[in-house]
Amino acid sequence: MADEFRTAQPKEYYRKFLEKDVRPDNRELGEFRPTVLNIGSISTAEGSALIKLGNTTVICGVKGELAEPKTETPKEGYIVPNVELSALCSPQFRPGPPSEQAQVLSQFVADVIKNLGNWCGCSALKNTALPTVTVDEETKKVETDFKQQNMLHLSCCPISSTCAVFDDTVLLVDPTSEEQTLATGIVTVVTDGKNICCLDKPGGSPLTDSQMRTCIERAFQRHREACKLMEDTLCSIDR
Amino acid sequence: MSAPMVCVPGQRVARKDETIRPGPGTYKRNGFIYSSLAGSLQKQQEPDGKIKSKCYPFTMLPVLHPRFCKCAIMSVGKTPLKESFRGMIRKEDVRATEKDRVEMYKCFRPGDIVVARVLSLGDAQSYVLSTAENELGVVIATSEAGATMVPISWCKMQCPRTLMEEFRKVAKVQPEFIEYTPT
Amino acid sequence: MPDTRRITGPESSLSPYTFSADFTATPTQPLNNGVRADGRQEKQHRPVYLQAGLITQARGSAYAEFNRTKVICAVEDFQMQGQITCEVKFATFSCQMRRQPVQDNQEKDMSTQLLEALEPAVCLHKFPKSQVDVYVRVLENDGSALSAAITCASVALADAGIEMYDLVVGCTAKLHGQTILVDPTVSEENAPSTGAGKPGGQVTLGLMPSLHQVSALAFHGDVDFDVLSQAVQTCQDSCQKLYPILQQTLVKTVTERMKDT
Numbered sequence: 208m209a210d211e212f213r214t215a216q217p218k219e220y221y222r223k224f225l226e227k228d229v230r231p232d233n234r235e236l237g238e239f240r241p242t243v244l245n246i247g248s249i250s251t252a253e254g255s256a257l258i259k260l261g262n263t264t265v266i267c268g269v270k271g272e273l274a275e276p277k278t279e280t281p282k283e284g285y286i287v288p289n290v291e292l293s294a295l296c297s298p299q300f301r302p303g304p305p306s307e308q309a310q311v312l313s314q315f316v317a318d319v320i321k322n323l324g325n326w327c328g329c330s331a332l333k334n335t336a337l338p339t340v341t342v343d344e345e346t347k348k349v350e351t352d353f354k355q356q357n358m359l360h361l362s363c364c365p366i367s368s369t370c371a372v373f374d375d376t377v378l379l380v381d382p383t384s385e386e387q388t389l390a391t392g393i394v395t396v397v398t399d400g401k402n403i404c405c406l407d408k409p410g411g412s413p414l415t416d417s418q419m420r421t422c423i424e425r426a427f428q429r430h431r432e433a434c435k436l437m438e439d440t441l442c443s444i445d446r
Numbered sequence: 447m448s449a450p451m452v453c454v455p456g457q458r459v460a461r462k463d464e465t466i467r468p469g470p471g472t473y474k475r476n477g478f479i480y481s482s483l484a485g486s487l488q489k490q491q492e493p494d495g496k497i498k499s500k501c502y503p504f505t506m507l508p509v510l511h512p513r514f515c516k517c518a519i520m521s522v523g524k525t526p527l528k529e530s531f532r533g534m535i536r537k538e539d540v541r542a543t544e545k546d547r548v549e550m551y552k553c554f555r556p557g558d559i560v561v562a563r564v565l566s567l568g569d570a571q572s573y574v575l576s577t578a579e580n581e582l583g584v585v586i587a588t589s590e591a592g593a594t595m596v597p598i599s600w601c602k603m604q605c606p607r608t609l610m611e612e613f614r615k616v617a618k619v620q621p622e623f624i625e626y627t628p629t
Numbered sequence: 630m631p632d633t634r635r636i637t638g639p640e641s642s643l644s645p646y647t648f649s650a651d652f653t654a655t656p657t658q659p660l661n662n663g664v665r666a667d668g669r670q671e672k673q674h675r676p677v678y679l680q681a682g683l684i685t686q687a688r689g690s691a692y693a694e695f696n697r698t699k700v701i702c703a704v705e706d707f708q709m710q711g712q713i714t715c716e717v718k719f720a721t722f723s724c725q726m727r728r729q730p731v732q733d734n735q736e737k738d739m740s741t742q743l744l745e746a747l748e749p750a751v752c753l754h755k756f757p758k759s760q761v762d763v764y765v766r767v768l769e770n771d772g773s774a775l776s777a778a779i780t781c782a783s784v785a786l787a788d789a790g791i792e793m794y795d796l797v798v799g800c801t802a803k804l805h806g807q808t809i810l811v812d813p814t815v816s817e818e819n820a821p822s823t824g825a826g827k828p829g830g831q832v833t834l835g836l837m838p839s840l841h842q843v844s845a846l847a848f849h850g851d852v853d854f855d856v857l858s859q860a861v862q863t864c865q866d867s868c869q870k871l872y873p874i875l876q877q878t879l880v881k882t883v884t885e886r887m888k889d890t
Contacts, residue, residue: 252722268722456795456839
């Protein structure tokens with residue numbers, strides 16, 4: 208019966224849960240899903256990371272190539288982030304060229320990285336609707352000398368966190384894709400621990416000052432958690 | 447019967463003989479019965495009489511037209527579908543009596559949840575559904591004010607907030623669909 | 630025409646591997662005292678890891694790992710006339726050289742081969758109104774990607790509850806003259822045949838092990854017929870050895886699912 212209620216009237220279903228400050232997947236309103244990080248699992252890529260946030264999985268690979276810099280910026284290289292929402296992830300996505308959603312995400316990721324003014328290194332990826340940021344430190348290869356591998360230097364590590372606004376009032380941290388489709392608005396905050404790198408709130412419901420502050424506070428808190436997870440993972444693999 | 451055996455496609459389930467017949471999810475080839483699905487195996491005594499299979503999809507109505515309404519089949523029986531199928535209720539299949547005097551907008555509105563029966567596979571686009579039984583029709587509907595309405599007769603529902611009455615082809619909900627889950 | 634839907638990089642770029650002598654294909658002996666470069670025997674398959682049902686949003690899914698070859702597959706169904714479609718895609722970072730995000734000819738070829746391998750196994754007459762879409766993504770290619778894709782896709786189909794006559798197991802073999810290397814790695818796949826007059830080739834087989842039927846057989850190269858038929862037999866044996874892994878994976882998934890409900 209619960210399943211039928213859920214498919215028939217999803218909003219009502221959620222309201223029943225949210226009245227009691229709990230979500231259908233047993234999380235509290237401000238709780239993130241369990242996060243798993245794996246670094247360097249793809250050996251053909253120069254650097255790679257896999258992150259699992261509940262059932263949302265993002266895999267990111269970095270390929271390095273040599274190219275001539277632009278004449279206007281002779282000391283800078285290129286970074287080309289592309290987000291793919293392939294038909295594998297969810298029936299919402301269709302095969303073919305990148306959808307608008309994927310294009311928006313790609314651009315968002317590009318902006319995050321560009322603002323850092325860093326050559327290459329941070330890869331912020333999003334998937335099936337759930338933004339997560341994976342930082343991925345890279346081995347940049349110098350010309351033909353493969354024995355000498357330089358680790359890429361990162362100026363900072365941006366972590367994003369997303370909140371969904373339900374019924375204009377309730378804030379749900381780290382929404383699932385179902386929650387996201389039912390929500391009236393979405394806020395994504397990217398922080399590097401000290402500053403806010405990027406804030407994205409496309410359209411949707413009005414947001415009060417205090418709600419905005421909660422989102423940002425939660426993002427900083429998330430940054431600390433994620434950094435710890437990343438350090439632990441990096442320590443556990445040997446390079 | 448012992449603990450259910452788990453089968454995978456292509457697994458030999460039994461030797462074919464007079465006493466055993468392949469059921470759904472199995473097929474016979476070369477004198478053996480093979481499984482064609484991954485799941486648990488069940489052996490059943492064949493029922494004496496043929497039970498007429500009943501199929502009650504719950505549907506949501508997105509589009510209304512004077513002659514038919516299109517709907518999305520969201521669950522069949524007690525199984526919710528991951529992805530909705532398209533269905534269509536034609537004007538003449540809405541109710542059993544006075545078929546020619548049916549006015550679609552007095553029977554369904556977009557957003558209603560309807561219990562219906564599958565009449566046929568229909569065309570490539572959609573299944574053909576029918577609500578021409580007392581037990582079939584609208585079960586959940588929201589009023590213009592946004593509240594869930596209460597049925598007051600077989601053709602009317604009332605909004606508890608504004609006490610406005612609206613026309614619907616109301617289903618007489620059967621007891622087999624009402625489950626009491628202890629909370 | 631520039632690709633406006635993706636963020637594009639510089640017009641021309643070179644992979645650093647093109648400069649390195651280590652990575653350009655050098656003719657090496659396929660076998661060294663009967664042992665292959667990674668320490669395997671001639672007819673030894675790499676360790677296989679399989680998992681089913683890992684993508685919760687998809688109707689069915691599976692992940693296959695042949696040591697470093699990693700393939701993920703999802704199955705969806707849509708309302709259409711009864712048919713099955715396959716799409717194979719390499720992730721841009723899956724090979725030594727970066728791959729383009731658009732489907733290239735090799736991927737299209739693999740999609741067709743995968744479709745041909747799966748089609749005979751699926752009971753299509755049971756789906757008068759739905760289309761089954763199989764999406765395969767090669768996350769890392771270390772050889773035998775097609776056979777990994779076939780194995781993975783058939784597990785994903787079974788996980789999706791699509792009725793099938795049998796599972797399909799894939800196996801690739803590389804032929805170097807008389808030598809048959811089962812489940813080659815990328816370096817073995819790319820290694821040119823040593824010496825003139827030493828023919829070579831590659832054969833991929835899709836087998837329905839329970840019914841003993843071959844659903845797909847793809848070969849390119851130039852070898853004696855005897856060697857080829859021997860290679861096909863070797864592949865069949867290898868498939869039969871892999872079959873229990875597929876069964877166990879599915880049984881595990883089904884039992885776990887039954888426990889949940």
